[in-house]
Amino acid sequence: MKYRIEWKYQPKGNEKVHFTSDWLSSELAIQTGEELDKSGKVSELTYYDEMGTSWTLKEIKKLTVEIEEDPHEVTVYFDGGFHKETNRAGLGAVIFFRQGKKKYRIRANEHIDQMDTNNEAEYAAFYYTLNILEDLGVHHLPCExxxxxxxxxxQLEGEWPCYEENLNRWLDRIEEKIKALGIQPRYTAISRNENKEADKLATQALDGKEIFAKTQIL
Incomplete structure (x- = not known):
């Protein structure tokens, strides 16, 4: 979770000046807030998280301790592969997250039958990643x-309409799961080259090679 700090400073003989920081990691946000507070020159020091919730410095410090062992700073790569001849799909997911002071990567895949199109395979892959996040205990966090x-x-963003009935069913399932987990999604379109790891996992699933690996990364 990242935080933005807002505070006010009153120069001598002038009105208060309002300042807003960039988005900061929790560690840097706490350090910055503590230094501003110790200076004795600021007032109305308030934190805002990416979900729009406001916090005091004391509350942020307590919250950070409480959630330190929960997964956070989550980034998900997903891809779906489709065999038209067999109506089978391969689902690939690569998930990066922090837990405590460590960073992890999960590589996972799965195959699923009775798919109609490549777009449906992509929706199934997205829903597959949500199930992994749920198993990890990810909740009430922004996720990319x-x-x-x-x-x-x-279509997930709601910018493009979806007319296919089966895809709308996937949309409904995804929206229900996101709401249940309290996730604030951010969607980023990337090139196939940038998504090659998730693509490879989807292909491996179609070839019958199932993978689930959690690795600590530096």
Whole structure:
């Protein structure tokens, strides 16, 4: 979770001046807030998280301790592969997150039958990542989802209409799951080259090679 700090400073003989920081990591936000507070020159020091909730410095410090062991700073890459001849799909997911002071990566895939189109495979892959996040205990956090299907991402954002009945069913399932987890999604379209790890996992699933690996990264 990242935070923005807002505070006021009153120069001698002048009205208060309002300042707003950039988005900061929790560690840097706390350090900055403590230094501003110790200076004795600021007032109305308030934190805002990416969900729009406001916090005091004391509350942020307590919150950071409480959630330190929960997964956070989550970025998800997803991709769906589709075999038209067999109506089978391969689902690929790469998930990066922090837990405590450590960073992790999960690589996972799965195959699913009775798919109709490649777009449906992409939706199924997205829903697959949500199930992994739920198992990890991710909740009430902003999460970034990256994929190379602009159609799916734009429909998830609500910018493009979706007319296919089966895809609308996937949309409903995804929206229900996101709401239940309290996730604030951010959707980012990337190139196929940038998504090659999730693509490879989807292909491996179609070839019958199932993978689920959690790795600590530096």
């Amino acid at each position: 989802f990256k994929g190379d299907s602009q159609v799916v991402l734009k």
